[in-house]
Amino acid sequence: xxxxxxxxxxxxxxxxxxxxxxxxxxxxxxxxxxxxxxxxxxxxxxxxxxxxxxxxxxxxxxxxxxxxxxxxxxxxxxxxxxxxxxxxx
Numbered sequence: 001x002x003x004x005x006x007x008x009x010x011x012x013x014x015x016x017x018x019x020x021x022x023x024x025x026x027x028x029x030x031x032x033x034x035x036x037x038x039x040x041x042x043x044x045x046x047x048x049x050x051x052x053x054x055x056x057x058x059x060x061x062x063x064x065x066x067x068x069x070x071x072x073x074x075x076x077x078x079x080x081x082x083x084x085x086x087x088x089x
Contacts, residue, residue, distance in 0.1 A: 028048075029046055045064050
């Protein structure tokens with residue numbers, strides 16, 4: 001049951017750096033169908049990279065393959081380089 005906040009009282013949460021990253025990633029995953037214009041039945045694997053100094057995040061998805069060992073992104077995809085070269089979308 002949701003609680004009310006009495007007058008002149010506060011509810012405060014603190015989210016650390018790693019938890020903030022997790023929160024952002026989980027919310028992007030939850031909205032990925034809408035954000036990436038995907039069919040909700042699409043089976044995808046997602047990957048993230050974040051640059052805390054620049055305050056930038058890159059999110060990448062690809063088709064999920066049937067074999068379990070294919071769930072990793074290919075070595076030729078350099079998320080750091082993508083982050084450096086890709087403009088904000």
